[in-house]
Amino acid sequence: MMDTEKQPALFHCSLDENLEKVKKELGNSTDLVTRQVRLEAVDQLLVGILYTEGLVDKNMISSFLESLMIHARKTVIPTEAEREVEPLMLMKDFLLTMGGVEEVYDFDHLYDAILTGDTVMLVEGYTYGFIINTKQWEDRGVQEPSVQTVVRGSREAFSENLRTNTALVRRRINNRNLWLETVQVGEMTQTKVAMMYIKGVVQDSVVTEVRERLGQIKIDGILESGNIEELIQDHTFTPFPTVYNTERPDSVAAGLLEGRVAILVDGTPIVLLVPAVFVQFFQSPEDYYMRADFGILRILRLISFFVALLGPSIYVAITTFHQEMLQTNLIMSIAAQREGVPFPAAVEAMLMEFTFEMLREAGVRMPRAVGSAISIVGALVLGEAAVQAGLVSPATVIVVSITAITSFVFPSFSMSIPIRLLRFGLIALAASFGFIGIFVGMIALCIHLCTLRSFGVPYMAPLAPMNLADQKDTLLRIPIWMMHTRPHFLRQKNSVRERKSKI
C-alpha cells in the first residue's frame, strides 16, 4: 500500500475469479459477505455482491436485494432492440434505488469501499462494478458533553462518527459558505480527517497551511485528534497547547464564525480548532450565553491560573525566605504548625503535590467500583492522618488543596497540564532562590510564551502584541451589542460581525 506507483489491479471478466481474489486478499475474513444472484429480467446477468457485515445498513442491503430479485421483474425494461446502452448502465438507472452509486474499476477502490461499509456489485462478463453507499454502523449517538459542561447552553456533544459531527456543525451554521474538505490520513488506518471553515471569513493562508500540514503527515495510523494535533502544531517542544480542542459543536461553530478552521477526525468526539491563542483556553462557551457581566468570571479564572501555577511556590518562598511578608500572628501559627514536621517546606510541598497528582491519576484510571476506597484513602489517610502524624503541616495541606481546586477552574482541560508540570519547576526555584527564583522563572515562562505561535498567530495575542479593539473579548467580555468585529489577530478577510442591532 505504501507503493503508490504501482498499477491498479483491474477486474477479470469472470465473476468467480474476482470474488475468489477478493476473498483471498482479505484473508477469508469472516465478516466479508459475498453473494451471487442471477437476474432474470436483465439478460440473465449473474451479479455478485460484496459487503462487510457490521459496517452496512442491514435494511438497505435487504431492500437492495429485493429490488434486484423481485422488482426487476416488474420494472419495464426496454427490450434489447430498443436499448443502445450497456445493460449495466440500465441497471444503474432503473434498478439501484440507493442514494449514492459510483462505478469502480480496480481492486484498490473495491477494498476501500467494502472496508468502509459500502456494498460493491460486480457482474459476470464486465470489468467494472458499482459501489453502493450503504454505510451504517453502531455509534453512541449524540449525547451530553461530559467534560465541557455548562449551565446554560446547548447539551449536545460530538460523537465518534465523522458524519454526525459535521452534521452537528452544519445544523448550527446553515450557510453555503461553510465548506468542508476531507482527506484520508494514516497509511494503514486511512482515517478520514475533515477540515471545516467559512469561506470569506477565514484567512485563506490559514486554510492552505492546515491543508499542507495535514498533507505532510506520513504515519501508519491516526487514532485520535491528539495524534493530528501533535503532528501539525507549530512548536514541537512546549508544554502549552497551541491547538484548541473541544467536544462542543457550539464552540466549534463560534470558532468558525471568528475565522478559525476546525479539524474533525473520524472516530473521536474531540474536534480541533486552529489557530489557538493563550486566552482562548480561559474562555467558556457559557461566557457568551450568560449576560455580559458573567464575563467577569474570566478574571477569576486568570487569578486561578496564577494560584494554580504559583500557589505552592509562593508558600515555599515565604516560609523559607521571606517570613517578614506575613503578619506576625499568621507566621507564628504557621511556624507552630511546622514545629514537629521533619521536612523543609519545599520537600513537604513537593511530597503533597506529588501525592495529589498520583491520586488524581488514580482517580482517572481506577475501576469505578473501587472509587470510594480511593477517596477514603486520599482524603482521610493522606490528609488527616498525615497531619496528625506530624509528617506534613496543615498549612501545606491547605495550600495544596487550594492549588488542586484552582487547577480545575479552567474551562479547557488541556491548559491544566502545563500548569501541573511547571508548578514543580517553580517550587524548586522558590526553594532555592525565594521570590527572585519565582520572578526569574516567570520571566523565562513569559519569553517562552511570547515565542510561541499557532498557525502564524502569536500565541499571546491579543495581549502581546497588544490590540486594543480585541480586548473586548479577552479578560472581560463586553455586551454582544458592542462586539462589532471579529478578533483581529486572526486576520480574517471580513472582520465585521455585527451592524447596529440594538435600538
Place this chain on the structure above:
Amino acid sequence: MELWNEAVASSEAGEREGLINNGHISARQFMILVTLFAIGDAILYVPSLTATAAKQDAWISALIGWGEGFLLTYLYISLSMRYPNKSIFQYSEDILGKWMGKVVAILFITYFFIDASLMLMEIGDFVTTQIMQETPIEIILVLFTVIIVMGVRSGAEVFSRVSELLFPYFLLLFFVLIVFISPQIQIENVKPVLAHGMAPIFGGNFRYMGYLLETVILIVMFPLVKRPARAAKAYILGSLFSNFFLTMITSVAILVLGADITVLLAYPSYTLAQKISIGNFFERIEVLMAVIWFITLFVKITICFYATSRGIAYTLGLRDYRQLTFPLGMIMIVVALATMPNRPYFDTFVSEIWMPYSLTYGLFLPVLLLSVGALRRKKTVC
C-alpha cells in the same frame, strides 16, 4: 488597528527574513521599551542621587529632566530619521568613513556592554544586600544572565512582546506602591522650596541626566520600527512617560522619607516599599514591589545586551548575532564582577564618573555624527 496591521505585517516580514534581520516591532512596543528602559535602574538610584545635591528640591531637579529628556530624545530622533532603517553601526560608517565609523561603533558597543554589566551587578548587589544576604552574588548574576540571554536569543520581536506583557504588571505594582505609601506623605518634607537657590538643583539634575543619556542605546532599536515617523513619536512619548515615573518616585521618596534620609539610603524606593503598612496586614511587601525594578532592569539589560551582540555581529560581519550570546553572557558576568569590587567604589563611579562617561556617548558622539553627516550631505549637494 493600524498599529496592529503594522505589527502583523512586521511579524510576517520578520519570519520571511529569518534570523539575519530580526523582525520588526510595533511603535507601541517601542514606546513601552523606551519607557521601561529609561526607568531601568534609575528608579532605584535617582531619588538619592538627586537628593544628595538638591536636598528637598530633588523633585525640581527631576522636573527639569523632562525638558532635557525631550531635547536629548529629539537629538537621537533627528539622527535616526536621517538614516531610516539603518542601524547606528551602519550609518556611523556612512558618515565617518569605514574605519572611523568602525571605531565609533566599537566605542558604542563597549558603552552598551559596560552598561549591561553594571546593571547586572546592580541587580546582584541589590539582591545580596537587601533580600538574600547569604546567597553568593555569582549565583544571582548567573540566574539573571540566563533569562537575559534567553530573551536576546529569542529576538527583538519576542522580547518586545515580553515587555508589552509585563508592562501592565509594572503599572499595577507602581501605582499600588504610590497609593499605599501616600498616607505617609508629609508636605513639610519638601519645605522650604528653593532654599539654596537654583545651583544645587542643577547639581542634582546633572546626575539625573546621566540616566537620561543612556536612552541613546535605544537608537539601536529605532530602525526595527517600520515607520520612522511613528517610532519618533513613540521615542518622545516613552521618554516623557519614564520621566513622569521617575519624578513621581523621587517626589514620593522626598515626601515620605525626607531629604536627609533619602540621601543616606542605598535604595530609597525599596525603603519606601518597606514602609507600606495598610491595616496591619499589608506590611513588608517590599519583595513584591521589587518586581517593579526587576522588570525594568530586565528590559534594560536585555536591550543593552541585544545592542551589544547586534553591534559585534555587524562589526565582525557575522550573519547571526545569536551565536555570540552565550560567550557574551559569560563575559558579562565576569565584567560585572570586575567593574564593582565594592559598594563605595560603585557609588563614586556612579556619582562622579558615569555622568561624564555617558555624556560622551549620549551627547557628544550623536552630535558629532549628526553634524558631520549634515556637513557631508551639503558637500555632496554642492
